[in-house]
Amino acid sequence: xxxxxxxxxxxxWGRAFVALRENxxxxxxxxxxxxRYTLMAFAIGSALGGVAGALYAPLTQYVDPVPFQLSLSLDxxxxxxxxxAGFFFGPFLGAMIAVLLPEWLRFTQGYYLMxxxxxxxxxxxxxxxxxxxxxxRFMAERRTKAASAQRAVAKxxxxxxx
Numbered sequence: 736x737x738x739x740x741x742x743x744x745x746x747x748w749g750r751a752f753v754a755l756r757e758n759x760x761x762x763x764x765x766x767x768x769x770x771r772y773t774l775m776a777f778a779i780g781s782a783l784g785g786v787a788g789a790l791y792a793p794l795t796q797y798v799d800p801v802p803f804q805l806s807l808s809l810d811x812x813x814x815x816x817x818x819x820a821g822f823f824f825g826p827f828l829g830a831m832i833a834v835l836l837p838e839w840l841r842f843t844q845g846y847y848l849m850x851x852x853x854x855x856x857x858x859x860x861x862x863x864x865x866x867x868x869x870x871x872r873f874m875a876e877r878r879t880k881a882a883s884a885q886r887a888v889a890k891x892x893x894x895x896x897x
Contacts, residue, residue, distance in 0.1 A: 736786065741823055743779070752776055817855060819865030828866055 743749050751772050754762040763769050792798050810833060818829025836854070840847035862869045 736783070740783070744823060748772075748775070813855065817858060817865055819867030819871075821864060822867040822871070825865055825867045832866070 744752070751762065751767045754765065754767060755769055755772050755776075759769050762772075788798075814829035814833045815826045816829065817832055818827065819825030836851055837847055840850050843850060858866070862872070864871070
């Protein structure tokens with residue numbers, strides 16, 4: 736399932752979805768039918784939700800609305816935000832952190848939720864794009880420094896040859 740979504744994101748449809756998410760007016764000016772792609776995104780999301788439900792039902796063998804309370808939706812939203820909403824692996828990383836961090840903080844007894852909340856708030860203040868946003872920013876800075884170092888070396892070689 737994840738492989739199919741990964742492929743979809745890198746297809747021309749996925750590029751149109753990203754353009755629509757980033758700036759709908761610009762996407763419309765580029766010739767993307769925003770209404771069509773919005774409806775398509777809704778349909779694909781609904782289909783993925785249906786597949787998830789079809790996989791969940793045999794697992795539990797009884798489906799009722801009690802497990803799907805607001806707290807579960809907020810936990811899932813938190814996983815996406817913490818990991819990085821604009822990145823493919825962001826929700827995976829966010830889910831891993833949302834499951835492991837309370838376990839690691841269990842020694843604090845009842846205070847682990849407060850520590851977790853403060854950590855999430857600090858993350859959102861420092862990097863609204865999540866943890867993968869921090870990594871992406873770090874990698875971009877490294878690429879910029881490497882490119883400027885290469886330009887400096889090329890300029891020095893050019894000066895030596897002249």
